[in-house]
Structure formats: structure tokens, C-alpha cells
Amino acid sequence: MRVALAGNPNVGKSTVFNALTGMHQHTGNWIGKTVCNAKGYYTKDKTIEIYDLPGTYSLSSSSKEEEVARDFICFEKPDACIVVCDAVCLERNMNLLIQIMEITQNVTLCLNMIDEAQKKGIKINTKKLSETLGIPVIEVCAREKKGLDEIMQNIKTCRTKFKINYCEEIENAIDIVLPLIDDKIDINPKWLSLKLITKDESFKQSITKYYPNILKDKLLISKLEEARKYLYQCGILNDLNDIIVSTIIDKCKEITNQVIIENNETYNQRNRKIDKILTNKLTGIPIMIIGLMIIFWITIVGANYPSDMLFQFFSYLEQYITNFLNFIHMPTIIISLLVDGIYRVLYWVVSVMLPPMAIFFPIFTLLEDVGYLPRVSFTLDNTFRKCKACGKQSLTMAMGFGCNAVGVSGARIIDSPRERLIAILTNVFVPCNGRFPTIIMLLSMFSVGNSSILRAILLTIIVMCGIIMTFIISLILSKTLLKGEPSSFVLELPPYRKPIIIKTIIRSILDRTLTILSKAIKVSILAGIVIWLLANITIDNMSLLNKLAIILNDFGLLLGLDGAILVGFILGFPANEIVFPIIMMIYMNTITLTDLPSLENLKTLLISNGWTHVTAICMIIFSLFHYPCSTTCLTIKEETKSTKWAIIAFIIPTIIGILLCMIVNFII
Amino acid sequence: MSITMDKLDINKKGIVTKINSIGIMRRRLMDIGIVKGTTIECVLQSPSKNPKAYLIKGSIIALRNDDAKQIEVKPI
16 A cells, blocks of 8 residues: 655654654755655555655645655555644645645545644644545644554545535536546546646646646547636636635635634744844844854864774774784785775774764754754845845755765755756855864864864854855856846745754764765775775885875975875865875875874874974865865766766866965965 | 735734736745735844745745735735
């Protein structure tokens, strides 16, 4: 049995999906938003497949998500459909519900957030609602897993007779077409007739895909024309879509008025006050910046200990691995490749990368769950509008802090293709978690004083530079390569919700750990082998790695860097995390990635290799502005379906980085 | 007397009298419940007063002024 799960955005649809399937799809819109349908199996009956459709307000074709959801319900023929509605704003949610009930008869209404509604003084007469709609209505509190089994018990039986009555003219027009609708097509014929009369291009394409012959029927086409002509004579053909939508919206209002017994203020005073503070002229932006700073501070301080522990653990293990490999008589050269090459790169990447990410991601997920991120979009939208970009770009930027590849695919939330491309091309200007550790390390060594608060402040300033660059480049792109005016957008500010703190943190850390480990393994095998080869193949008593550094040295010095640093960035293409270790390898002339010595020793080592404050500043600039890592480049190619944009995304930040480094190097 | 929605003062309510948006945006606005007769309230301004957020059928929706300009409301 196949069940579709539909609903508006921000109604807790993913929570319902996760609770039913036992899966851990990320809730929240900012990370890996569902534009395709996720599939899972009901935990208590594995024969039931559940499809999580994208969250939409409607099934019209005003966005990709709506098309995907509509096509699934229309043509993929799910046996049942569960519509998740937010009990707090039932009236608005009802629009989607009624549109779905027009297409298919087997619908169950899952009235989520019932506890929140009760708290707000909203009482819903579910029995009456169920009678009016002719479908089961189940009160659910998905976060506490209340009422979920009841939904599943009800999905099998329902056959609703509910229909919308349009005005006389439309009903007459439908009657002209209705007899010609092939009864082999298992879609409500009345709805299908009307849909065909409205000349919806995207629907036409979809139906031709599933039923290639239907629109070749000459008689049907002539009847459709006749119906349109009739509506034209009635003077309503041009307003047809409006009338259809209004009829449904009015029906929603009528039904809700009947079933909602009590309704106090929905946007309560407390939320209103918080919103006023968070989006105020004087307080909004400072709160945002301080918030960012606090997050960085927690990340910097919190990541230290686990990083050290992981390092010690891995290096402790190394000796045993070597012993074991010796024990099974593996050739020395292979042992060296496996241990000095792959294993050490792996544990560098894991120990440096994992702790900051494991701290950073949960905090952002919590902010999303609370409902703060849309407010950031709201506050920053004006600047994005002036850059002729979309306000939702601030959300993809936020994702970029975690991982630029995620930020790039997250740009799907932007509907306009032009603005989406801008968001994709500029995402690399926010430093991802792979670059944070390098920047933090440099700040720790070369900034005055030893306070972690100062470091957090400096880091915030660096990040702000990246954000300002995002604005500048967005504007330049809008005036050159991607000319155009900002398009319209609708952004919902969902009510603040208490996050499920512990569960989110555990979930997020586990998810991150798995993703990072798998990424780290892939990266390390490749990078480990390359680095090991470069370090072990010697010409004139000098390893290829060092040779390369010498060749690039002049160019490096021009940028305020040196050859070793450039080699680090080049070999760090697969993962920014290994840039710094490679640099140290070259300095120390060892044949593998070295252990993390104390910051003091590290600083001495760097200074003895000619580092100054300028080198550190230039290295930070270049970390912030250089080509995206290989994963991100591949994601850009996938998302834009063009190599050209991936190359442009590679070139733009690199040129900026080179220019800025040169300028800084000459000025200071 | 109708005014355009972006002119609606903060904390003031209005009833939608006409929607002038076209195409996809028109459909989108209607889908979130902005049709003739809907009561809306301007509840929030961003620092630059653009975009503004409106209470529409129980949810808060942010719209840029250029889009809100296409909607006519009668203040109440």
C-alpha cells in the first residue's frame, strides 16, 4: 500500500513522517529541503510505503514543489493520502486539503499541533469537521507521537463524497467536457475536466507524460474549446482561475467558521514582542551579529577538548595498526602508504573537522527549529533586494557555514532561476566548517592576547567580510552575467516553537558524524595516496612536494604567502581541512601529515619558515576567498546542470582572493 | 477609500478589495489566502520598512513592498 503525506510548509510534516517511519529526515527547511519525494516504511507495518511530498500551500503549478506534489497525487496513484494541517491556522491549511480532496477520495486529515492550538485558545470541533468533509480527522501531536497510530488505522477505509460546487457557469462548462473524460483515467473526472479547461501548461505536460493519448482526442479538444467559448460568452474566461481559487478559499472559510469554537488572538502578544525586538532597526542586526559571535565562541571553545582527545586516541591506535600490519607481513611500502598516507590524513580530517561541525550544526538546527532563521531572512531582505537577489539567500548562506555543498543544493528554495544561480555562485564566500579550524588556528597564533572572546570577535569580523563580499558579488552578477530585476517572493515567519533540545542535538551529532566520516574516508583515501606519493617520490634528494613548493614560491610571495601554502591549497582541493596539515608537512619535511604540535611550537615553526603577520592575514583572506572544494564544485555542476557555471564558480572567488592578497601584501 | 497594502500602517488592519498582481505571484498570493474580502493586518516591519510582514489567516507572511503594492485594501 502506498500512502502520500502532504501538507503546507512549517506544519510539522517531516516530524509526522519521521514518527511514522522511524526515519530521521531533517526537519526544518534549510537543510536538504525535500523537492523530491522521500520514501519510508511504516514502522508497524512494513507493507505500507509512505511518501513525503514537498510542503506546499497549493497544488497549482506556481513552483517546482507544487508540480511534484500534484503529479504524485494525480498520476502516481497513491492508495491513500494523509494531509497534515496545522491546527493553529486551519483555515489557510484547508486550501491544500480541499484541492487534494478534489483529486482523490481517500484522504485522512491529520490535525497536527493540536496542543499548541489548545494553548492558544483555539477549539476545533473535529467531529463536525469530519462529518462536513466526509473524511477521518485525527488530532495529532506529532512531536509527542500522539495520535499517529490512529491515522494509520483510518487510512484504509475512507471514500469521501465531498465536492466543491462552483458557480453555475463553471458547472455548465464542466458538464460540456465531462462525458468525454475517459473513465480509465482514475482521477476525479469533474476535477480533470475543469483542470483541462483552465489551460494549465504544466499540467498539460504532466498529463501528456502519463496519458500520451488523452490530448490527441479531437472530440475532447473541440469540447474543451466549446467550454472555453461558453465561459468567454459568460464573460468569466479570463477570471476563471481566480474564481476557482476564490471558491475554494471561501469554502475553507465557511467550513472553519463552522468548526472553530473559540479563537483568541493567533499571533500572540509574546511572539509579537519577540519579533519586534528581533527585527527592529536598532536591535535586530546587533542581535544577529552578537548571536553569530556567541555561536563561534561556543564552537571555538567547545571544539578544543574533543579535538585533542580524538587526536590522542587516533595516534595511540596508529602504533597498534602498524604492529598488526607488520605482524601479517605486509610489505613496508604498503604499510607506509596505508598508515602514513591514508590513515593519518583520515585522522587529521576527522579530528579537526568533526568537533567544530558537531557543535556548529546542532546550534543552527536549533535556531531553525525555534524559528529564528526566517527572521534573519526578513531582516536582511532589503539588502538582498538592493543587490537584486532573493531574501531567502540568507538561508542558503546560513547553510554554507556548515558546508558549502549543502548551501548550494539548498538554493533550491529560491524559485527564480536567476536568483538561485546568484545564491549558488556566492555561497562559497561564507566559510564552511572545513575552513573554520584553519582560520581559528591562525587567529589563535597571530592575534594579540589569548582570549577566546577576542578570537570570536575577530572571526565574526572575518565572516562579515565574507558576507559583504556576497552582497557585492551578487550585485555585480545582477548587473553583468545574470542581469535582471528581483522577483517576487513570499516568506512565511512561522511561530516560535520550543525546540526539542536534547533530541535535536543527539540526532544532529549522529547524522553529522556519519556524513563526515564517510566524506572523510573518501577524501582521505584519494588525498592520502596523492600526498604520500608526492612526499615519497624524490628527485635530487628532494620530494616532489617540496619541489612543487619551490616552483610556486615566487607566485606565493607575490600574494603574501609562499609556495608551501599554495601547494597546501592546491592539494587541499578535495577538502579544505587538509590545507594546513600539508603546509606543515612541507615545512617539517616529513613524509606524512604530522601530529598537531602545541600552538607555541607551531608558531615557532611558522616563523622560522618566514611567516609574519602579513602571511597570516593573507592566508586567512585566501582561505575565505578561493575556489570551492571539489565536492562543492561537483554539486554546483549537478545543481546548475552546466559545467560552465561550475567553472565560473571556481574562477570568481579565486580571482578575488588573489587580488585581495596582492593588495594587502603591497599595502602592509 | 482603498489604499495599497504596503501603505497600511503597522498594527492596522485592512480588507482586501482588489489584487492587481499577475501570473504566478497572483496565484501564490491567493493560495495563501489573500482573496477579495480577506482581512489582513500589518504586524511587522523590517529595519528598512521593506519587506513588511502581515497577519493573514493566522500566519505571518512577509512580502516586499513592490508585491504588496499590487494589493488594494480598505483600512478598518
